[in-house]
Amino acid sequence: MARVVVDVMPKQEILDPQGQAVANALPRLGFEGITEVRQGKRFELEVADDVDDATLAKIAETLLANPVIEDWTVRRVDA
Amino acid sequence: MARVVVDVMPKQEILDPQGQAVANALPRLGFEGITEVRQGKRFELEVADDVDDATLAKIAETLLANPVIEDWTVRRVDA
Amino acid sequence: MTNLAKVDSVDHAKSTPDVDQPFRELGLKDDEYARIREILGRRPTEAELAMYSVMWSEHCSYKSSKVHLKYFGETTTDEMREKMLAGIGENAGVVDIGDGWAVTFKLESHNHPSYVEPYQGAATGVGGIVRDIMAMGARPVAVADPLRFGPADAPDTKRVLPGVVAGVGGYGNCLGLPNIGGEVVFDECYAGNPLVNAMCVGVMKVEDLHLAHASGKGNKIILFGARTGLDGIGGVSVLASETFDGDESGGGRKKLPSVQVGDPFAEKVLIECCLELYHAGLVVGIQDLGGAGLSCATSELASAGDGGMRVDLDQVPLRATGMTPAEILSSESQERMCAVVDPSNVDAFMEVCRRWDVTATVIGEVTDGENLEIFWHDELVVDVPPRTVAHQGPVYERPVERPAEQDLIVADSANTLARPSTSDELRETILRMAASPNLCSRAWVTDQYDRYVRGNTVLAQPSDGGVLRIDEETGRGIAVATDCNARYTRLDPYAGAQLALAEAYRNVATTGATPVAVTNCLNFGSPEDPAVMWQFQQAVRGLADACQELGIPVTGGNVSFYNQTGAKPILPTPVVGVLGTIDDVTRRIPTGIGGEEGETLLLLGETHEELGGSEWARVTHDHLGGVPPKVDLAREKLLAEIVLAGSRDGMISAAHDLSEGGLAQALVETALIGECGARVVLPEGVDPFVWLFSESAGRILVAVPRTEELRFTDMCSARGLPWAKVGVADAGAQSLDIQDVADIPLAELREAWEGTLPKLFG
Amino acid sequence: MSAKIGVVTFPGTLDDVDAARAVRRAGGESVALWHADHDLKGVDAVVVPGGFSYGDYLRCGAIAKFAPVMTEVVEAARKGMPVLGVCNGFQILCESGLLPGVLTRNAGLHYVCRDQWLKVENNSSAWTTRYDAGAELLIPIKHGEGNYVADEAVLDELEGEGRVLFRYAGENPNGSRRDIAGITDARGRVAGMMPHPEHAIDPLTGPTDDGLGMFLSVLDALVAA
Numbered sequence A, B: 001m002a003r004v005v006v007d008v009m010p011k012q013e014i015l016d017p018q019g020q021a022v023a024n025a026l027p028r029l030g031f032e033g034i035t036e037v038r039q040g041k042r043f044e045l046e047v048a049d050d051v052d053d054a055t056l057a058k059i060a061e062t063l064l065a066n067p068v069i070e071d072w073t074v075r076r077v078d079a
Numbered sequence C: 001m002t003n004l005a006k007v008d009s010v011d012h013a014k015s016t017p018d019v020d021q022p023f024r025e026l027g028l029k030d031d032e033y034a035r036i037r038e039i040l041g042r043r044p045t046e047a048e049l050a051m052y053s054v055m056w057s058e059h060c061s062y063k064s065s066k067v068h069l070k071y072f073g074e075t076t077t078d079e080m081r082e083k084m085l086a087g088i089g090e091n092a093g094v095v096d097i098g099d100g101w102a103v104t105f106k107l108e109s110h111n112h113p114s115y116v117e118p119y120q121g122a123a124t125g126v127g128g129i130v131r132d133i134m135a136m137g138a139r140p141v142a143v144a145d146p147l148r149f150g151p152a153d154a155p156d157t158k159r160v161l162p163g164v165v166a167g168v169g170g171y172g173n174c175l176g177l178p179n180i181g182g183e184v185v186f187d188e189c190y191a192g193n194p195l196v197n198a199m200c201v202g203v204m205k206v207e208d209l210h211l212a213h214a215s216g217k218g219n220k221i222i223l224f225g226a227r228t229g230l231d232g233i234g235g236v237s238v239l240a241s242e243t244f245d246g247d248e249s250g251g252g253r254k255k256l257p258s259v260q261v262g263d264p265f266a267e268k269v270l271i272e273c274c275l276e277l278y279h280a281g282l283v284v285g286i287q288d289l290g291g292a293g294l295s296c297a298t299s300e301l302a303s304a305g306d307g308g309m310r311v312d313l314d315q316v317p318l319r320a321t322g323m324t325p326a327e328i329l330s331s332e333s334q335e336r337m338c339a340v341v342d343p344s345n346v347d348a349f350m351e352v353c354r355r356w357d358v359t360a361t362v363i364g365e366v367t368d369g370e371n372l373e374i375f376w377h378d379e380l381v382v383d384v385p386p387r388t389v390a391h392q393g394p395v396y397e398r399p400v401e402r403p404a405e406q407d408l409i410v411a412d413s414a415n416t417l418a419r420p421s422t423s424d425e426l427r428e429t430i431l432r433m434a435a436s437p438n439l440c441s442r443a444w445v446t447d448q449y450d451r452y453v454r455g456n457t458v459l460a461q462p463s464d465g466g467v468l469r470i471d472e473e474t475g476r477g478i479a480v481a482t483d484c485n486a487r488y489t490r491l492d493p494y495a496g497a498q499l500a501l502a503e504a505y506r507n508v509a510t511t512g513a514t515p516v517a518v519t520n521c522l523n524f525g526s527p528e529d530p531a532v533m534w535q536f537q538q539a540v541r542g543l544a545d546a547c548q549e550l551g552i553p554v555t556g557g558n559v560s561f562y563n564q565t566g567a568k569p570i571l572p573t574p575v576v577g578v579l580g581t582i583d584d585v586t587r588r589i590p591t592g593i594g595g596e597e598g599e600t601l602l603l604l605g606e607t608h609e610e611l612g613g614s615e616w617a618r619v620t621h622d623h624l625g626g627v628p629p630k631v632d633l634a635r636e637k638l639l640a641e642i643v644l645a646g647s648r649d650g651m652i653s654a655a656h657d658l659s660e661g662g663l664a665q666a667l668v669e670t671a672l673i674g675e676c677g678a679r680v681v682l683p684e685g686v687d688p689f690v691w692l693f694s695e696s697a698g699r700i701l702v703a704v705p706r707t708e709e710l711r712f713t714d715m716c717s718a719r720g721l722p723w724a725k726v727g728v729a730d731a732g733a734q735s736l737d738i739q740d741v742a743d744i745p746l747a748e749l750r751e752a753w754e755g756t757l758p759k760l761f762g
Numbered sequence D: 001m002s003a004k005i006g007v008v009t010f011p012g013t014l015d016d017v018d019a020a021r022a023v024r025r026a027g028g029e030s031v032a033l034w035h036a037d038h039d040l041k042g043v044d045a046v047v048v049p050g051g052f053s054y055g056d057y058l059r060c061g062a063i064a065k066f067a068p069v070m071t072e073v074v075e076a077a078r079k080g081m082p083v084l085g086v087c088n089g090f091q092i093l094c095e096s097g098l099l100p101g102v103l104t105r106n107a108g109l110h111y112v113c114r115d116q117w118l119k120v121e122n123n124s125s126a127w128t129t130r131y132d133a134g135a136e137l138l139i140p141i142k143h144g145e146g147n148y149v150a151d152e153a154v155l156d157e158l159e160g161e162g163r164v165l166f167r168y169a170g171e172n173p174n175g176s177r178r179d180i181a182g183i184t185d186a187r188g189r190v191a192g193m194m195p196h197p198e199h200a201i202d203p204l205t206g207p208t209d210d211g212l213g214m215f216l217s218v219l220d221a222l223v224a225a
C-alpha cells in the first residue's frame, strides 16, 4: 500500500473566484501581506503497490482534473 | 515573497462524501487497486516575508479550514 | 481506574454490580440512573447506559414537555381527528386530503448544531426531517426553513447566516426538493443561539401509509443506507475513554466532534430506493435513523411492535475501526434507515438496494420474546424491555411560574412612543421600515434555493404561502406557511402562540387554499427555569385552544429546549406550520398587484391602535413592551372563507396578508412584487400613522378587478366582514402614492427593500 | 407517429420528470433512459437533464460522463442525433467533449435560482428554430456552477461560427465569459445551456412558457428529417 497525493490547481490564466474571495477576506480580518490566493483540490489515495505511475497519471488526467482549466501533479508519499 | 501551501483535509472520523464518490467511481472506470480516497482543499498563497508562522497558522485555522471537521497543515515552499 | 473487560456484557454487568459508571457525564440524573438499575434489576451495561442516556435525554424523551403536550391530544375533537391518518407520536402527522391522497408534514429544529457548524448543521437538519417524512411511506415533495439569527449586522451573524443558508440550499437542492417557504428573523436574543427549523412535506396514496413498528416473529431487521461512523456520538465517547483509557481506540478519540457531515446524494438515492421498496410492497415497518441513531430506531420499532427484537451489532457496516457497541448504538451517522421485512421478501429487498447502490444488511429479527436483545462478538450486551427505553422515560412536572417582571414589560406600553407625524417623517418611516432587516426582501436567501424542481411549484417566495400541485390531472394541491412573532409571545405567550397560528392560517388562506392541519416547532429556553416553563405552558395552551377553535388539529411537532446564552433564554419562539389544501391550483392567488387593469385595493378586517411588539416599535425605538394585537379566531375563519369564495368566483386577483410592518409594508410588497404602482387613499378621518403601522391581526389586503368590486364588497358586508376601500392599482404610475402622506417612486422603494441583505452578506 | 425523445436519469438527476413533461407537452413521446443502459431504445433525440449526478462531488458532470449510457449518447451525437444538455446536462456534455469549454463556480460563489432574461443568438440549431433571432426569453436558472469558461480562441470560434445559442440579457448571473448561456456544436445538433427551458413550459409552474420552443423546435427538426 502506498499513499498517493494528487494536487489539482486552477491554471494560472483561469480566474479563480474562490481564491479571490479568500484573498479579499484576509485584509478585512486584519491579515496583511498576502498578495495572492489560489484554491484547488487535494486528493489522498491509498493505492495498491502494483498500480503504476502511468495509471495514476491517467486517473488524474481523466477523472480528478479537468485539463481544460486545471493542472495536476501526482506524487507518492510515505504513509 | 514566499509561497505557502495550506492543505486542508476532512478529519479521519468525519464522513467524506466527495472522496467516497471518487472511490466508488474508480472501479467502474476500470481502475482497480485504490482502496481509499479522501478529498480536501489545497491553497497556494503568495506571502510577504514578514508574515510569520503564527499568523499563517491563524489564517489556516480561522479562515481556510473549519477545525470542527477539518485538519490543516501549513508549509512554506520555494516559489 | 476501572477494571471492565473489553466487552461489558450483561453477564459481566451482573458480576460487577459496583462499578462506577459515568452516568452524570452522559446527562443522567442520580434518580434516573437508579431507575435504570431498578428496571433492569442490575447495573446497565455500557451499551445499555448509552441507550438509556440518549433516549432519556430531553430531546428524545420530551421529559419536561410531555405533561404539557398532552393538552394537544385533549383538545383535539373527533371531528378534527376525522381526516387525520397519523398524529402526535408517529414520525410525522398524516392528513387525508381527498381523492385518495394523503399528505404528511413536520417541523423540526437543528439549532445547536447549526451554531457550531452552520453549513453542516443546517444541511443535516434538512436531511433529518426529510427522513422522518420518508419513514411515513411518502415521497418528500417540498421543504421550508424558518430561520432566526442574531442582529443582522453582528459579526457572528455573518458567520452563521451564510453558512446556514448555503447548508439548507446545498442539501435541499441536491435532493430535488423545492423550497417553498420559511422565515428569516433577526433579533438580539438569537445571537448565541440561532434557530434553524426545517419543515418537510411528503405526499402518498392513502394506502401507502407506513408506520414504524416491528411486528411478526421472524421478520428481518434491515439497516440500509450509509455506513455507521463515529460522527455525532459526542457524549458517549466518555464511555470509551473510561473503558479503554489510554488505548488508541478509546482515550485518543475522546474529543470526537459531535457534528455530522451530510451526504445529500446518498439521501437522494435513499429516497428513490425507499419509494421503490414501498411500491413493491417489501416493507412491513420502517424507521429513520436520526437523533440517537440505532438506539432510537431499534427500541422504537420494538416498542411499537408486538414482540421482542434481537440485533447483532457485528453485522452493522462500519466506517471506522474499533468502534464499541455503545458507539455503534449512539452514532448519528446520517442517511440511514431501518426496515422490518418479511423473510420471503429479503432477497427482493436487497435487489432493489443493489439497483440503487445502497448498502443494506440484515442486522436482526423480530422475536416472540419481550426484550430487545443486542449482541456483540457473540455476547449479549443489551437486554432491555424496549418500552422502558423508548416510551417510558422519566416525566417531569417542572415548576411553572409567571415571572413578576412580566407585569413590568406589559405595563411598558408602545402607545407612548414618539410617532412620526409630518408627511416627511411618515415617508422616511415607510422607507426605513422597508429596508429594515426583518421586513426587507428575502431574495438574497431564497435565491439560493431551488423552487422549481419537479415542476409543481405554483407559489413560493415571496408569496404568503407556498403552493404545490399534487396531482397533475386534477390540479389538486396543497399550501403551507410557517410563522411566529416571538416578540408577541414574549409579551403574552398564550396570545402570541395564537397569533402565530393565526398568521400561518391566514397566509395559507391568502393563497386561496383551505387550512386543514398544524405542526409546530416549540423553541424555548431552559425548562429548568420556571419562567420559561410558564411561557411554554402558556404557548401550548394558547396554540391548542386556538386549534380547537379553528377546527384544525396539531398533527405533530418538535420541542427544542435549552435555547439560551448563559442564563438568558431566547424569546419564546413557537413556530407554527399550517397545511392547507386547494382543489384546483390554477386559482391560486398571487401576491403582486397589477395582474388586471385598474384593480381596486380593499383592506379586509379592522385596524386598531395596536403597536405592542410591533416592528415599528423595534425599528424606530428598539422597544418591546405592552400587549400584542388582539386575537379574533372567528374573524380569521371568516376571512379565510371570504378569500376562498372570492378566489372560486374570480373576484380576487391578488392578496397579501398584513403582519409585521402593517399596511405600509403590505402595500410596499404588493406593489414591488407586482411591479405595479398604486394610488392609496386612506378612509376619511383615520390616523394615517395608525393605519399604516399598526399590526392588528385578522387583516388581508386584496386586489379586486373593478368589475367585481361591488359583488365582492356586498359579499363581505352580507357576511359581516368589515372592509375598507384603500386605493387602486395603477400600472402607469410607477410609484406608491399615499394621499396626503407620501408619493414614493417604486425604484426608490425597491432599492430600500432589496438592498439590505446583499449589502450585509454579499 | 410522434418522435421519441430520450430523457437520461443518473443517480442524482433531478429535472428528468420536468424534461419528460416538457417533451410530452410539446407533442413528443418521452422515453426514460437509465444511466446503466447500453442502448438508447430507439430514440430520435436525447435530453440530458439537470440535477446533481453522483452528487456532483468531484466536479459537475465529471463522474456522469463515464456512465454506460453516455457512451451511447456520445456516439449517437457524433452521428448527428440532436442532444440537449441542460444545466448539469450541459456540464456533462462539456466533460464528455461533445461541447467545448467547462462550467465553473459562479463568480458570486452562491447558488442562484432566479428568473433570467435570455437573448436568442442563433435560431438555426435543431433546438432553436421556433424562436426569432434576437428575441428575449424569460427562463429560470438554478445552479452553483454555471460560469462558462473556455480559452479565447475557442470563444472566438464559437462566436465566429454563430454557435452561441443564448446570451444572458441584463445582469450576468454567474460571470460566464461573453455572457454565454448556451452553445451548440458545429452542426447545430448538440446543444448545452444553463437555463432550464423545461421549467418554463406553463406560466402556472414557471415564469413563462418561453422554454417550450426548444422542444417544439427539435420535434420540427425530427419530422423534417
Ligand SMILES: Nc1ncnc2c1ncn2[C@@H]1O[C@H](COP(=O)(O)OP(=O)(O)O)[C@@H](O)[C@H]1O
Pocket (backbone or CB within 6 Å): C144, C145, C146, C147, C179, C180, C181, C182, C183, C184, C442, C445, C446, C449, C460, C461, C462, C463, C464, C465, C466, C482, C483, C507, C657, C659, C660
Ligand atoms: N428562509 C426562507 N426560506 C424560504 N423562503 C423564505 C425564507 N424566509 C422567507 N421566505 C419567504 O419569503 C416571503 C416573505 O417572508 P415573510 O415576510 O416572513 O412572510 P409572511 O410575513 O407572509 O409570513 C415568504 O414567501 C416566505 O415564505
Ligand SMILES: [Mg+2]
Pocket (backbone or CB within 6 Å): C463, C464, C507, C656, C657, C658, C659
Ligand atoms: Mg404573510
